Amino acid sequence: MDACLPPRQVPSVTRGLLPSVLLLLTVFGPISMDLYLPALPALIEEPTPVA
Secondary structure, eight states, X not given: OGGGSXXXXXXXXXXXXXXXXXXXXXXXXXXHHHHHGGGHHHXXXXXXXXX
């Protein structure tokens, strides 16, 4: 019975917001990983005792 219903219109705010959010994730995602990944070896290593 749902096949007879007209398609819903996507609001123009959502239509403009989604590409903007995807663009921000595309830009800042790799930058944040580049800042985080160099710290990983320091997190894994055992702390050296200071004598």
